[in-house]
Amino acid sequence: MFRKFIFLLSESVKALSRAKIPALISSITIAITLFIFSIAYYSLTNMIGYSHDFKRKYRIDVFFSPEVEMKQGMELFNTILLIDGIEQGDFVDREDAAVEFQRLFNYDVVEIIGENPLPFGGKYEIDKSYRKAREMGKIVNEIRLIPGVDLALFSTGLIMRIDKIIGNIVGIGFIIGIGIFIISVILVSNTIRLIIHAKQDDIHTLRLLGATDLFIKFPFVMEGILQGVIGAGLSILAITLLKSILYYILGEFQFVILEPVMLVSGNIVAGCLLGIYASYRSISKYLL
Amino acid sequence: MFRKFIFLLSESVKALSRAKIPALISSITIAITLFIFSIAYYSLTNMIGYSHDFKRKYRIDVFFSPEVEMKQGMELFNTILLIDGIEQGDFVDREDAAVEFQRLFNYDVVEIIGENPLPFGGKYEIDKSYRKAREMGKIVNEIRLIPGVDLALFSTGLIMRIDKIIGNIVGIGFIIGIGIFIISVILVSNTIRLIIHAKQDDIHTLRLLGATDLFIKFPFVMEGILQGVIGAGLSILAITLLKSILYYILGEFQFVILEPVMLVSGNIVAGCLLGIYASYRSISKYLL
Amino acid sequence: MIRFENVTACYTKDTGIFNLSFTILKSDMVFLMGPTGAGKSTVLRAIIGDIPINSGKIFIDDQEIPRSNSRKISYFRRKVGTIFQDFKLIKNKTVYENIALPLRITGTPGKIIREKVYEVLKQVDLTGKEKSMPLQLSGGEQQRVSIARALVSEPLVILADEPTGNLDPIVSDDIIDILEKAAQNGTTVLMSTHNYPLIRPRQKRFIELNKGYLIQ
Amino acid sequence: MIRFENVTACYTKDTGIFNLSFTILKSDMVFLMGPTGAGKSTVLRAIIGDIPINSGKIFIDDQEIPRSNSRKISYFRRKVGTIFQDFKLIKNKTVYENIALPLRITGTPGKIIREKVYEVLKQVDLTGKEKSMPLQLSGGEQQRVSIARALVSEPLVILADEPTGNLDPIVSDDIIDILEKAAQNGTTVLMSTHNYPLIRPRQKRFIELNKGYLIQ
Numbered sequence A, B: 001m002f003r004k005f006i007f008l009l010s011e012s013v014k015a016l017s018r019a020k021i022p023a024l025i026s027s028i029t030i031a032i033t034l035f036i037f038s039i040a041y042y043s044l045t046n047m048i049g050y051s052h053d054f055k056r057k058y059r060i061d062v063f064f065s066p067e068v069e070m071k072q073g074m075e076l077f078n079t080i081l082l083i084d085g086i087e088q089g090d091f092v093d094r095e096d097a098a099v100e101f102q103r104l105f106n107y108d109v110v111e112i113i114g115e116n117p118l119p120f121g122g123k124y125e126i127d128k129s130y131r132k133a134r135e136m137g138k139i140v141n142e143i144r145l146i147p148g149v150d151l152a153l154f155s156t157g158l159i160m161r162i163d164k165i166i167g168n169i170v171g172i173g174f175i176i177g178i179g180i181f182i183i184s185v186i187l188v189s190n191t192i193r194l195i196i197h198a199k200q201d202d203i204h205t206l207r208l209l210g211a212t213d214l215f216i217k218f219p220f221v222m223e224g225i226l227q228g229v230i231g232a233g234l235s236i237l238a239i240t241l242l243k244s245i246l247y248y249i250l251g252e253f254q255f256v257i258l259e260p261v262m263l264v265s266g267n268i269v270a271g272c273l274l275g276i277y278a279s280y281r282s283i284s285k286y287l288l
Numbered sequence C, D: 001m002i003r004f005e006n007v008t009a010c011y012t013k014d015t016g017i018f019n020l021s022f023t024i025l026k027s028d029m030v031f032l033m034g035p036t037g038a039g040k041s042t043v044l045r046a047i048i049g050d051i052p053i054n055s056g057k058i059f060i061d062d063q064e065i066p067r068s069n070s071r072k073i074s075y076f077r078r079k080v081g082t083i084f085q086d087f088k089l090i091k092n093k094t095v096y097e098n099i100a101l102p103l104r105i106t107g108t109p110g111k112i113i114r115e116k117v118y119e120v121l122k123q124v125d126l127t128g129k130e131k132s133m134p135l136q137l138s139g140g141e142q143q144r145v146s147i148a149r150a151l152v153s154e155p156l157v158i159l160a161d162e163p164t165g166n167l168d169p170i171v172s173d174d175i176i177d178i179l180e181k182a183a184q185n186g187t188t189v190l191m192s193t194h195n196y197p198l199i200r201p202r203q204k205r206f207i208e209l210n211k212g213y214l215i216q
């Protein structure tokens, strides 16, 4: 049994080095698949990075009643901090509020209105798990009921829009992910099926000589694995290259760093699995 | 010559119906390519639709000095309308401004401050070709110099961010487009190369019987075209299916409608071109 | 031992073999004669289960040949050495590996494979060609590789389908000598041929076919 | 007319053909004899440019056979009808289409193709098999398809490489009759064989090869 295994293993290596074109083509297909996968993965990572940027906007602004003075304001501020879903907060005094107003709307309230009309208040950051329009709405309503609080608000429109976009991206990303997986398996197993198709005379001969299914299938599965490894190598090369090109073109933007260990090990494991699965799939569809 | 053409044509059709598996595989590859292309195309269209949504934010708000009254305000408003880059505008009187303020920031100025502190003013939409942070900056500066104008502002931060995002999307989209094209050609011509590889004995026989290059190549190119058409059909089917699924899952969002004529004709033309190019490429690499 | 009992295996209504019954004893060498298209290859293909049998039974050593179960057929085929009319060599394997194949399939140790392969290479006079690929051989050399592959596993039954079509009379005679010696050593040999002059001097029994029917 | 002038075409230092010179006149039928591996197929493959020539020249009708230019070689090959030792049939084309191929290549009208194909089908006794695929034929039938394909375009030269290896003596004789008749009609025929008994009664000239060298 072991002897047969050694023979079949060496056969697979030989097959790959002899039948160069089909093997190479299969490897290229796997490489392309892994390449797309990796790109998708790192794009998603980058996108999530982006969306974290947006999430800074998940903030509730609270304005206390005009008659609330400094000391009472601090107390109110701390009360609100204890509400579920509030992660942290900054106390805003009148001057802070004016500065903030200018930063946000690009002009000076005091200049327009003649005096500083802004009351004391607070800015609160929301806990990650509460960063949804509905959850935030609840928190805001709770804050509004506290005596001394005049107004609590968050920019509903913007947050709803971001919610929608992120929902869309995740939804579309999910669909694309499934799509890529299906496409990859189809492509690789099609290539292997074509290779089997070209070898069908040889397979018939082997059968007539008394070869079992395992004997016939094994080299194809092994070839699948080897092609997976080669494909992984090619895709790692391509991604490294693409990364440098992107750095060159879009140098000004920040990218999530590609961790080499993750990239290499992930690609090789994924390549092998893809090779095995695709070859096994095509074999069972085609050989039996 | 014509007779030979007819023969070769019918040969190609026969080849497709006889050598079912390789032909089908090639068609599937083309279908996948077209599918990806179409998805990319319609995603981009939808994305542009989205960004139009954002573009509504490309608006300049102008506040006149507090002493400017209704009549003078109207004159000022019309002066600004004539500036290059201003597409259209709405006059904003004190009450409008308060309503607008409430819509934007979710609370009532009058309620906070006790009186309506807002001056007359105008909202201006910017011409498409001027919708860039820098251009808008220029317009704003021009408006500021007009006597009677107290403030002119637009939300710099948001617009710069949108600019960046759209720039990124277009850049990445461009790279992805090139990538998909290269990948498609590689995949399809690889498949055809595998088919040629499987037929190389037959090709050698044809050569020994005195067949010219054209005679040998023609069926492959024709097969490429036919596979292109079949692939287009498959991809049209898949897209129609996907569309219904997306409608089912993400029904709440609005999609740009797929125009059936565009989809069908575009896919078929693209499929044929892809088939021709890929087969011709693989033939010239492999047969000579 | 090979026994046919009313075997019919047909491709169409009037091509194939019809209602054949005969017995070949162990250690016997029998020639299957008949003009081109008579059904000689069909008889041999039916024995190794390459084509289905419509009716009747085929026995090898009193065991009916297996049909449906693919594993059983594989093990059965290992007992038979077949020389195919169209050689059926694996194009991208060397002569050595082609001949070694039946031993690889049974998991024979490499050292024994080496010995046996070189022995049959000598028998069919191909020593020195073991590293060639099949397409680098002449027609007769390819045929001898196919013969060597059938001999290497010392099978219980040898089915030789026109094994001398591409060989000159002297080499053909050598090959038939080899097959005859195998029969003397206990192998059942069934060889199809239409080369009557070649086998006449051998004084062996022969079965004659015409249009799929046995000629008594 | 076929003329070899000191032709050497070798695969390795000592396999191939070496320094061959001979002339075959138009309307002549000549047998190429020699044991297996002598170089018979190599001679024929050299004529149609399937293998390169190391030195020397080959002439057909006083024109040297073209080498580099692929278009010229194609047009030259159309004048030659070759029966290959391994048949070289296209597996996924019917018998009819396989035989019609040389005429398709020259762009012959379909009606004429039909006539000619049915005529040669009758000559090689395969009428009724025109819709079969090559793998549905017996060995001898496949060989006759290959013969029919070489005859159908009425070539100037016929190269027949062991064309009767899979045929019984009666059919073999018929085939050689057909080739002889073609020679009488002006075709130059060169047929390789090692079946000496078959050609002895014909009283034709033969060229004998051994290990790549001409035997005078």
Ligand SMILES: Nc1ncnc2c1ncn2[C@@H]1O[C@H](COP(=O)(O)OP(=O)(O)OP(=O)(O)O)[C@@H](O)[C@H]1O
Pocket (backbone or CB within 6 Å): C011, C012, C015, C016, C034, C035, C036, C037, C038, C039, C040, C041, C042, C043, C085, C194, D135, D136, D137, D138, D139, D140, D141, D166
């Ligand atoms: N796969 C097939 N499908 C249909 N008909 C077939 C098939 N194989 C063989 N035949 C037909 O069956 C008949 C017998 O074929 P077989 O190969 O047994 O002949 P044979 O005696 O071996 O002839 P030869 O000496 O030419 O090899 C022939 O007429 C052939 O055309």
Ligand SMILES: Nc1ncnc2c1ncn2[C@@H]1O[C@H](COP(=O)(O)OP(=O)(O)OP(=O)(O)O)[C@@H](O)[C@H]1O
Pocket (backbone or CB within 6 Å): C135, C136, C137, C138, C139, C140, C141, C166, D011, D012, D015, D016, D034, D035, D036, D037, D038, D039, D040, D041, D042, D043, D085, D194
């Ligand atoms: N492509 C090749 N590469 C290397 N050696 C070859 C090749 N083709 C043939 N040979 C060798 O050249 C020699 C002559 O081969 P050739 O095919 O001409 O013999 P032949 O006379 O036709 O024999 P047969 O009667 O067996 O067909 C043989 O020893 C063969 O092994």
Ligand SMILES: [Mg+2]
Pocket (backbone or CB within 6 Å): C040, C041, C042, C085, C161, C162, D138, D139, D140
């Ligand atoms: Mg036969």
Ligand SMILES: [Mg+2]
Pocket (backbone or CB within 6 Å): C138, C139, C140, D040, D041, D042, D085, D161, D162
């Ligand atoms: Mg030969």
